[in-house]
Amino acid sequence: MARKHREIGKAGWGYTAVASVIGFIYFFPVFWIILTAFKTRTDALAVPPKLIFTPTFDNFVSVFYRASITTGTSQATDMGLYFFNSIFIAFTSVGLALIVGTLAAYAFSRYPLRGNDTYLFIILTTRMMPPIVVIIPIFLMFRLSGLAGSYWGIIFLYTAFNIPFSVWLVKSFFDELNPEIEDAARMDGATERRVFFGFCIPQILAGLSATFVFGLILTWNEFLFALLLTGVETRTVPVAMARTLGGEVGVDYGLLAAIVTLFLIPIFFVTFLLQNQLLRGVTFGTVKK
Amino acid sequence: MSELKVDNLRRTFGKVVALDGMSFDVAEGEFFCLLGPSSSGKTTTLRAISGLEELERGRVHFGGRDVTEVPVQGRGMSMIFQTFALYPHLSVEANLAHPLRRSGASGADIRKRVGEVAELLRVTHTLKRKPTTLSGGEQQRVAIGRAIVGRPKLLLLDEPLTNLDAKLRDEMRTEFKRLHRELGMTMLYATPDQIEALTMGDRVGVIRDGKVVAIGTPRDLYREPTDTYVAGMIGSPPINFLDAKTSGDGQLSLPFLDRPVETPGVAGGQSLVVGLRPHDIALAQSGAAAIPAKIHLTEPLGDVTIIDIRARETNMKMVLREEVAAKFNVGDEISVTFDPGDLHFFDPSTGIRRERQAV
Numbered sequence: 163m164a165r166k167h168r169e170i171g172k173a174g175w176g177y178t179a180v181a182s183v184i185g186f187i188y189f190f191p192v193f194w195i196i197l198t199a200f201k202t203r204t205d206a207l208a209v210p211p212k213l214i215f216t217p218t219f220d221n222f223v224s225v226f227y228r229a230s231i232t233t234g235t236s237q238a239t240d241m242g243l244y245f246f247n248s249i250f251i252a253f254t255s256v257g258l259a260l261i262v263g264t265l266a267a268y269a270f271s272r273y274p275l276r277g278n279d280t281y282l283f284i285i286l287t288t289r290m291m292p293p294i295v296v297i298i299p300i301f302l303m304f305r306l307s308g309l310a311g312s313y314w315g316i317i318f319l320y321t322a323f324n325i326p327f328s329v330w331l332v333k334s335f336f337d338e339l340n341p342e343i344e345d346a347a348r349m350d351g352a353t354e355r356r357v358f359f360g361f362c363i364p365q366i367l368a369g370l371s372a373t374f375v376f377g378l379i380l381t382w383n384e385f386l387f388a389l390l391l392t393g394v395e396t397r398t399v400p401v402a403m404a405r406t407l408g409g410e411v412g413v414d415y416g417l418l419a420a421i422v423t424l425f426l427i428p429i430f431f432v433t434f435l436l437q438n439q440l441l442r443g444v445t446f447g448t449v450k451k
Numbered sequence: 452m453s454e455l456k457v458d459n460l461r462r463t464f465g466k467v468v469a470l471d472g473m474s475f476d477v478a479e480g481e482f483f484c485l486l487g488p489s490s491s492g493k494t495t496t497l498r499a500i501s502g503l504e505e506l507e508r509g510r511v512h513f514g515g516r517d518v519t520e521v522p523v524q525g526r527g528m529s530m531i532f533q534t535f536a537l538y539p540h541l542s543v544e545a546n547l548a549h550p551l552r553r554s555g556a557s558g559a560d561i562r563k564r565v566g567e568v569a570e571l572l573r574v575t576h577t578l579k580r581k582p583t584t585l586s587g588g589e590q591q592r593v594a595i596g597r598a599i600v601g602r603p604k605l606l607l608l609d610e611p612l613t614n615l616d617a618k619l620r621d622e623m624r625t626e627f628k629r630l631h632r633e634l635g636m637t638m639l640y641a642t643p644d645q646i647e648a649l650t651m652g653d654r655v656g657v658i659r660d661g662k663v664v665a666i667g668t669p670r671d672l673y674r675e676p677t678d679t680y681v682a683g684m685i686g687s688p689p690i691n692f693l694d695a696k697t698s699g700d701g702q703l704s705l706p707f708l709d710r711p712v713e714t715p716g717v718a719g720g721q722s723l724v725v726g727l728r729p730h731d732i733a734l735a736q737s738g739a740a741a742i743p744a745k746i747h748l749t750e751p752l753g754d755v756t757i758i759d760i761r762a763r764e765t766n767m768k769m770v771l772r773e774e775v776a777a778k779f780n781v782g783d784e785i786s787v788t789f790d791p792g793d794l795h796f797f798d799p800s801t802g803i804r805r806e807r808q809a810v
Contacts, residue, residue, distance in 0.1 A: 342536035345503050346597075348523045349530050351553035364540040 192426070198419035206415045221420035241421070243395070244402040248382065249428060251313065251398060255320035256377040260370065262321070263328025268358060270329065271336035272344075282333070285326045293323070294386060304391055311393025319387055324377045331376075335369035336362065371439035375432060382429055399425050453512075454479040454637045455605060460499055460509035462661075469495040471661035473509070477605075477639055482631050484648035485641040486684065487658030493641035494533075496658075497607045500639070502526050514604060524553075529603040533610045535594040537582035543569075543593050544578040550601035568596045571633075588619045592626075599634060608640040612647060624650055645685050649673070657681050675795075679724060679802035682795060688729045688757050691767040694799070695725045703791070707742060707762035712791045716807030723805065726795035729757065732769035735788035746783050749776065760787065 173181075198206050200217035227236045275281060300319070301310075309315030339362060347361045348354075363370075385400045392398060403421050407413055433440065453476040460473040470492050477483040485493050498504035500511055502523035510519045518526050529550065538546050547565045556564070569575040572592040577585055582593060591611065598606055608627075612620045628651055631638055642648050648655045649669040657665040657672065657680070665677045669685075676682035682690050696704045700719040702711040717723075735741035744767075748759035756776035758769050769787060771779075779785060796805040 340534055340536060342532040342534050343538060345498075345501075345523075346530070346532060346536040347538070347549070348503065349501060349528065350550040350597075350601075351524045352549075353524065361538060361540075 195419045196423050196426075198415055199423040201416055201419075203414070203416055206419070221416040222424070224417055225420050225424065240394075240397075241399075241402060244397050244399050245424070247313075247392070247396055248399040248425070251316055251320065251396070252378055252381045255317045256324055256374060256381050258317070258321045259324030259328045259377060260332075260374055263325050263373070264332050264363075264370065266325070266329045267332035267336055268362065271333050272341075282330070285329055289323070289326050297386065297390060300387075301390055310391055311396060313396050316388065316391050316396060316398075319391065320381050320384065324381065327377060327380075328373055331373045332366070332369065335366040339365055368439040368442035371436040375436055375440055378432060379429060453477060454481070454514060455500065455639065456510075456512035457496070457500060458510045458512070460496065460511070461507045462495055462499060462504060463507065469661055470499065470506075470509075473499075473658075473662050475656045475663045475666060477637060480635050480637055482628075482638045482640065482651055482653045484652030484655045485639065485658055485663075486643070486645060486648040486652075486655050487641075488643055488684075491658045492661040493643075493658060494609050495661075497530065497609050497639065497641055500605075501528050501530050501607055527603055528605040528607060529598040529601060530607040530609065531594050531598045531611045533613055535582075535590050535611075535614070537590060537593055537597070539581065539583055541581075542578065543574065543580055543582060543585070546582060546593060547578075547596050547600050550597060554601065564600060568600045571630075572596045587615050588622070591615060591619070591623060595626075595630065599630070599636070602634075602636075604637060606636050606638045608638060610642055611640075612642070612644070620647075627651055645687060649685065655685075657684055675804070676726070677804050679726070679797045682726050682797070686728055686730075688768045688770065690726045690728050690795070691732075692797075693725045693727065693765060693767075695723050697721050697723065703794075707744075707765040707767075714791050714794065714807070717796065717805075718808065722799045724797040724799050724802070726797060727767070727789060728793065729768040729770045731793035732760075732767065732787050732789050734771070734775065735786040741786035741788055744785055744787050746779055746781055746785060749779075749781060751776070760785070762787070 197213075199221050200219070201212070201215055202218055202220065205212050205215045225241050226239055228239055229236055270278060270282060304310035304315055307315075309318070343365070344357050344361055347357050352360060383400060384398075385404070388398045388401045389404070392401060399421065403418065403425070406417055406421070455477040457473060457475050457477075460470045461468075462470040473492060473496055475483075475485075485496060487493050495504055499506055499509075500513075502518070502521060506519065510517055512518065513526065513528070537543075538549065541549070544565060547568055548561050551561045551564060565578075566575070569578055572595055574585075574589055574592050574596060577589055577593070582590055585593065591614075594611070611627075612623055615623060624647060627638075627640075631651075640647070640651060649672075652669060654666060654668055655672055656663040659680055665672060665681045667677075672681060672685050676685060676690075679692065683692070693706055695706070697714075697717055697719045698704050698711050701713060701715045701717060702719065703714045703717060703723075703725070704711045705725065742762050744760040744762040746758055747761050747766075750757040750759075751773065754773055755770050756773055758771055758776060758779070760767055760769055796807070797803065798805055
């Protein structure tokens with residue numbers, strides 16, 4: 163209701179100026195990395211830093227093809243595969259966690275167990291310690307079970323890490339729904355399955371989108387487990403990025419910035435696509451109906 | 452023949468007993484109101500009848516068969532919820548069409564039926580919109596439409612007017628009566644508002660602590676309340692209760708009178724609670740029967756004014772027509788009177804009505 167009456171630019175130029183300064187400060191590092199991606203090596207390292215320069219696409223080319231030092235011929239890097247890995251692993255595991263989490267959240271919200279809150283608490287305990295404390299047992303388990311280096315290994319791990327977060331968040335969205343709507347659907351003849359898919363899920367799409375994006379951002383940037391548990395074939399971009407540091411020519415900031423820039427695109431895209439849903443999702447239930 | 456028979460329902464939530472021996476019958480085509488304060492078990496009763504709530508004990512018979520174990524989807528009833536419970540992600544049209552989907556009716560039939568119902572409830576202009584963009588009254592009418600579109604044999608209404616403002620409530624009361632007359636379906640209406648119950652109900656069942664304590668036509672319940680609870684529940688402004696004693700046969704001492712009044716048929720030597728409706732107190736022409744009283748508060752309602760009077764140490768409410776009330780101010784001394792035949796008598800310990808004995 164309130165949205166209808168909101169005027170664009172009502173806050174005035176003063177507040178808008180303050181907001182844009184803060185916005186600029188937040189965005190500046192990202193902006194600088196994107197800028198660096200278009201710089202030659204000399205420009206990237208220039209002191210004082212250069213804002214005006216002749217852009218080049220060399221860095222982006224060398225993300226995928228690099229000149230071999232010994233033969234001088236151009237050689238494909240595996241970065242394409244790593245990008246695929248990152249996308250495949252992150253989307254699959256966050257998607258799985260969202261499916262499992264949504265089903266669990268619905269059960270927790272609508273069919274509470276005796277000691278419901280205790281179970282919810284237990285689910286969250288796995289996220290209370292820093293992940294690094296479990297890295298050794300997990301590493302051993304992965305070695306012994308043969309999951310190390312496989313897609314499913316890392317996908318299962320990320321799914322497991324995302325489920326608690328999904329359950330908690332999605333449960334809060336289900337809790338906000340008016341249960342009489344579901345009762346009305348039942349009285350209209352809807353089965354339990356139809357009540358869930360046809361009436362509950364459509365009402366919390368915004369919340370599901372928000373949960374998906376938050377989970378995706380966390381998983382997308384995960385480094386530690388990816389470093390230890392992925393193999394040559396399943397390596398993700400953050401790990402591959404770290405491997406470009408050092409090497410025979412020192413840190414190639416242009417190359418690094420180009421990878422980061424490309425790496426930002428999918429997450430930018432998803433967030434932008436779901437932006438409207440996202441805003442509704444994170445403010446879900448904060449406005450009284 | 453009774454269409455709906457509710458027999459000895461019991462339901463508890465943890466330690467809270469919501470229904471405790473809830474029983475009543477509703478005849479076919481009847482408009483039956485359940486009247487009770489909040490958390491007296493009205494909603495639970497409706498939910499139990501619809502099948503949304505499981506019962507620990509008791510049976511629900513509907514249309515001549517025991518439906519206690521029939522799942523909610525198959526009972527052929529519909530319900531209007533307190534929150535309207537419209538499907539927010541569907542258009543008004545889809546909301547109205549939803550109950551028809553399971554019937555296997557063709558798309559054209561569904562559209563026709565939705566159009567008719569929208570027409571009947573004057574929401575045709577909103578069909579393409581989402582429910583959240585409608586006004587409260589429109590949402591309410593869509594909710595009614597969705598409940599009646601499938602032509603249910605029984606319509607359950609759970610405080611459907613509670614979320615509307617006063618003016619709309621008045622309009623919708625008329626609307627419900629009109630619909631009941633035009634559609635002829637059996638309606639079971641739960642409300643905490645005695646005005647709604649009295650104006651709409653063919654019969655009213657007064658609920659207290661999870662069971663029906665009195666059933667009757669609005670007129671009967673008002674004229675001969677079965678106990679102090681029913682007497683206090685029905686009538687606005689509420690009835691005045693006074694402690695009284697009978698001094699001799701047919702002689703009653705009231706706290707605001709210095710002499711007993713003649714009340715034939717009341718046995719002597721007992722304590723009583725006496726009920727006197729505000730409408731039964733009148734201004735007295737100066738004379739022997741006049742009771743001196745002092746006005747200490749007035750509540751003008753427009754056409755009438757509720758006057759709080761104090762006679763001796765007793766506070767009572769009375770009602771005067773506005774043009775009469777306008778002559779008085781707070782603090783004025785007035786004389787009032789009443790007809791002893793209008794008094795209601797109740798047992799002081801049980802609250803149960805005591806009938807007068809024929810003299």
